[in-house]
Amino acid sequence: MSQDLQIVAYCCEHCAYAAADLAGGLRLQYPPNVRVVLLPCTGKVDPLLILHALEEGADGVMVAGCLPGNCHYLKGNFSARRRVAYVQQLLKQIGLEAERVEMFHLSSAMGSRFAEIAKEMTERVAAVGPNPLRIPRKEREP
């Protein structure tokens, strides 16, 4: 079941994207469900970007930016965090689980941390199940 899940990871190029690269280089195992999307900064993340991924069927969205205080553009990661919190509220109103979206912070040297959060996010999304928007209602209901 969980191998069918699709998780979009919006990753900042200064930290999470490099960390994902490092994880690969170190041959660390992390779930193949995570699809990395490169961003110049998580400050680019806008509620619409997250909603778009979910509307198109992603089961979860993780936003991975720099450690607090280390943003290349000073506060982009903090803006992203606020927007993620906002989208989590929107999801509840829409009827989706807020757990499908989460913000993470890490540095470019944290290859193993990237593998860890990819695993954490996959487990978390697996717990709430596939995105009901991807699966027609008939199939969802027994």
Next chain:
Amino acid sequence: MIVAEQKSLDEIKQLVGRAQKVLVVGCGTCVTVCFAGGAREAAIVAAELRMASKLEGAPKEVTDVTVQRQCEWEYLDQIAEQVGQVDVVLSLGCGVGVQAIAEHFPNTWVVPGLNTKFMGLPTEQGVWEERCAGCGDCLLGLTGGICPIARCSKSLLNGPCGGSLNGHCEVNEEIPCAWQLIYDRLKSMGKLEVLMDIQPPKNWCTARDGGPRKIVREDLRLATEE
């Protein structure tokens, strides 16, 4: 500018009701600047409605479009075709925009997606405060540029009430006492004597109390043959 705030998705869903085809119309002026009803917000609301309706098992067709200003006929003409194809228009304009759409498209059902709050300004990013009540007879010249009609909770004209404490209003600590602000400003400008004149009762005719207001400028009306 006019400052507005989005209604909850629950209320918007109720307003849209069973309509199958929905057009979310954003406005590119005031409500764009206050992040309530611009192109981006229109796209978000449209996505929310599509997702929510699909989850409820009755997917709606929701599209969005944003015009430069909902309060001008010319801009509304541009979306006439799209408006004609839907069951309901969800306007993310201010109350003026919603009414302009209703007036311009007599056969279209239009519902509001925003609550229009006030005329004000962003005092910092993400924070808006009321500044003008549109009373129709500006008295800022008497008060150092700080409006007691809009900013004093009691619209007092002759000084603060007894509830002014440490610079804030008795209503709550979030509201600065307008009369403290006026006093401080006039004091710093050396014009405190202005406050000693008794201001007479205000003529509220020029405000909403005189009924809906209208301005006619003959110099601007389109010329007719004379």
Next chain:
Amino acid sequence: MNTNGYLSGSNLERVLKNGYFAVTAELGPPQSADGNVIRRKAALLKGYCDAVNITDNQTAIVRMSSIASAVIALQEGLEPVIQMVCRDRNRLAMQSDLLGAYALGIRNLLCLTGDHQTFGNHPTAKNVFDIDSTQMVQMVTAMRDRRVFQSGGEIKGQEPRFFVGAAESPFAHPVEFRPYRLAKKAKAGANFIQTQIVYDIPAFKAFMEKARELGVHKQAYILAGVSPLKSPAMAKYMRENVPGIILPDELIERMEAAGAPWAGKKKEELTPEDKKARSAAWQAEGIKICIEIIQQLRQIEGVAGVHIMAIEWEEAVKPIVEGAGLYPRPVIPEPEAQPG
């Protein structure tokens, strides 16, 4: 009606004009239609004050109308000062109610802004604030002295003749503006002023000094507000929460000292008798402090009387007035009506 040089001929006006140190008290109407509440409170106050303020939907809580309550007080032989706030009435309603109030025999009026409705029991109400308290003073004095309505139209027939008061809160902010606001109200035509509760005598002296400098005490009779403290907790609450009240530490310490015999005991250790005795000790000290304050206020030039606000504690007025040596109250005959 000829009033022999009096503006309204009310008892309060006669007492003040004849140079007596005036005493007014306060009576809060009930949150019900029970007129007996007024009668009961009136019985406690009668003879101990020259007039009694009847509050107008005090703290924005719906209560029996000030004018109706005032009529009951009149029937009980107690002279009312009706309070009127700007929150609930526009200029039409104010003037029409004042015509009626005068016809019903009411002769004193206190013009107030009014607490914001968000404090009260109808926070979703729309407020009015058509005119402010200074403008109300102007309006009612013009009705009396120039026989005109606010619109400028002539009052044909009997004009309402009130002895007109206004309020000032000497320590509300901005403090430096308060004497000027007081002067503004006097300039608008206020005949008497009742102040917010005073506990800090030096601060009040400074306020009065400024008021005298502005000549307000020659234009209006200034009645200083006083209120007996009921318990240390009430004192602290007022200090923290009521705008415009300065309560010196010393007074709170005195209140605490009065309850010292019961101090350090937990609630459950106190018997009902203990609680009663402690409460009585606090109240006795509160009344004592109030009397001392009145005596100090009497020494200040320009203070023409006191306004005793014993909120829901009307019983305290009698011992305070007696203790301050202000009993009995002067009896000044009503001006004889002369053929006009």
